[in-house]
Amino acid sequence: MEMSRIDEAALRSALNTVQIEQNALSTLALALRQPRLRDGFLQAISAISATNGRLIVTGMGKSGIIARKIAATMTSTGTPSLYIHPGEASHGDLGMITPDDIVLALTWSGETPELSDIISFCHRFGAMLIVVTSRCDSSAGRAANICLTLPQVREACPNQLAPTSSTTVQTVLGDALAVALIEERGFSPSDFLKFHPGGRLGAQLVTVGQLMGKDDEVPVVRAGASLMDATIEMSRKRYGSTAVVNDAGELIGAFTDGDLRRSFATNHLEQPICEHMTPNPLTVAPSTLSSEALRIMNDNAVSVLFVCDDRQLVGAIHIHDVLRAGVA
Numbered sequence: 097m098e099m100s101r102i103d104e105a106a107l108r109s110a111l112n113t114v115q116i117e118q119n120a121l122s123t124l125a126l127a128l129r130q131p132r133l134r135d136g137f138l139q140a141i142s143a144i145s146a147t148n149g150r151l152i153v154t155g156m157g158k159s160g161i162i163a164r165k166i167a168a169t170m171t172s173t174g175t176p177s178l179y180i181h182p183g184e185a186s187h188g189d190l191g192m193i194t195p196d197d198i199v200l201a202l203t204w205s206g207e208t209p210e211l212s213d214i215i216s217f218c219h220r221f222g223a224m225l226i227v228v229t230s231r232c233d234s235s236a237g238r239a240a241n242i243c244l245t246l247p248q249v250r251e252a253c254p255n256q257l258a259p260t261s262s263t264t265v266q267t268v269l270g271d272a273l274a275v276a277l278i279e280e281r282g283f284s285p286s287d288f289l290k291f292h293p294g295g296r297l298g299a300q301l302v303t304v305g306q307l308m309g310k311d312d313e314v315p316v317v318r319a320g321a322s323l324m325d326a327t328i329e330m331s332r333k334r335y336g337s338t339a340v341v342n343d344a345g346e347l348i349g350a351f352t353d354g355d356l357r358r359s360f361a362t363n364h365l366e367q368p369i370c371e372h373m374t375p376n377p378l379t380v381a382p383s384t385l386s387s388e389a390l391r392i393m394n395d396n397a398v399s400v401l402f403v404c405d406d407r408q409l410v411g412a413i414h415i416h417d418v419l420r421a422g423v424a
Contacts, residue, residue, distance in 0.1 A: 113252040113260070120249035120261035121268060127247040128272070132232075136244045140200075140226050140273060143242065144175060145280045147224075149196030151177040154185065156210045158259040159202040159266065166200070166270035173278050182210035190217045198224045204246075204262050206234020215239045228269060230262070244269065302421055304389050305382030308403050308411035309335070316341055316409060319348060323372055324365040326351045335400045335412050340373045346407040349373030352400075379404045382411065390418045 099107070127133045144151055151170055155163035163179055170177035180189050190213065193199065199218050201211055206229040215236060218225040227240035230248055237243045246269065252260035315333035317326050319342050330338040330353065340349035351373045358372075380389050380401050389401060393415050403411035 116250055116252040117261050117264045120265050123247045123249055124265050124268060127245075132245050133247075136242050137272070137276075139242045140244060141276050141280060143224060143226070144198055144273070145277055147196060147198050149194055149198065149223075151175055152180055152193055152197050152199045152223075153177055153202070154180045154182055154199065154211065154214055155202035156182050156208050158263050159204060159208070162263055162266045162270065163200075163202050165267060166202075166274070169270065169274045170277070173274055174281055175274070175277050180214070182208070182214060185217075186210075186213040190214065193217060193221070193223055195222045198226060200226045200228065201236060201240075202228045202266055203234075203236050204230050204259065204266070206231040206236040208236065211236060228266065302386045303382060304380050304384045304386060304401075304403055304413050305411070307386055307417045307421055308382070308413040309417075310411040314402075314409065314412045315339060317351075317369060318343070319368075319370055321369045322365065323356075323367050323369055326369045326373075327356055327365070330356070335414055337400050339402050339409050339412065340369055341409050345409060347377070347379060347402055347404050347409045349375045350377035350400075350402060377402060380413070381405060386418050386421055389413060390415065393418075 128137060151167070153163040153167040153170070154160070160179075160181065167177040167179040178192070180192060193214075199214060201214065203211055206227070212235075215225060217223070219239070224241045225239060226242045226244065227236045228244045228246060229237050230246045231237055232240075232243040232245045237245070246262075246265055249261045249265055250256070251258065251262060313333065315329050315335055315338035317329050317338055317340055319340060321329075321340070326338050326340070330336065330351065337350055337352040339347055340351060342348050349370065351369055355372055355374065378392065378396055378398060378401055380392065380403055382403055382405055393399060393401060399415045401413050402409060403413060
């Protein structure tokens with residue numbers, strides 16, 4: 097499709113915006129390698145990970161929107177957090193802050209007047225104050241216990257007025273804090289699931305052990321069973337296959353309806369199942385994520401996986417179990 101001059105101008109503007117904000121992030125990366133921001137960042141991680149309280153995030157205007165995002169990310173990744181609006185703080189919400197909490201205040205200029213009551217409250221009651229600003233010599237920066245000095249960056253706005261690159265830098269620094277805390281705490285996928293039980297994301301974090309059939313639901317015969325025994329057991333259960341175990345309950349093979357069709361052509365139903373099973377079939381552990389189990393099924397063109405814990409058969413999972421859970 098041929099572009100008009102207006103379209104070409106709009107595309108140039110978009111590409112220029114992206115380039116300016118990429119440059120801003122490169123500047124942030126360089127600043128994180130320098131003692132001024134690096135040392136403050138590490139101090140902040142140490143303080144937040146050690147606190148018995150919560151992380152209270154605040155900011156005004158565009159910084160307030162970024163502060164809300166940071167609080168939401170922290171809360172969902174194991175750092176109890178909440179956002180407080182500076183205006184509401186001055187009208188009663190200061191009561192939400194305790195001496196055990198840490199306040200993370202975002203202010204690009206460091207002179208946001210609406211933050212003054214929160215800053216005074218922190219000093220009065222001993223709550224730690226971390227300030228994220230481009231000017232650590234500002235009022236907020238000087239008041240902070242820890243000051244994270246963001247580099248000066250060029251805004252993408254042609255008038256250098258609308259916060260664009262500056263809010264991108266704030267957002268990414270917030271993400272950097274959150275991810276560093278995830279790694280500091282060893283926050284795992286199972287921990288993540290506790291806070292994200294809904295939707296496709298939650299389904300992908302469900303384990304095989306939560307979805308599998310177990311006990312009498314699992315089709316299983318002993319190694320000494322006949323082809324007839326295995327066929328009857330497979331027909332009684334819903335998986336279209338049966339596990340074959342030894343006397344110790346360890347999985348040694350699997351027999352599927354496909355194996356059954358091939359056996360009918362040339363063999364007698366009284367023959368031992370060990371002659372017709374697939375030895376050492378694919379298995380998964382109960383701790384395997386359901387999304388990973390689905391990948392294994394798709395990659396190997398199978399619809400059922402038997403679940404083993406240290407070779408002991410403990411369950412079975414069908415591809416329909418995974419799909420019903422909403423993984424795909």
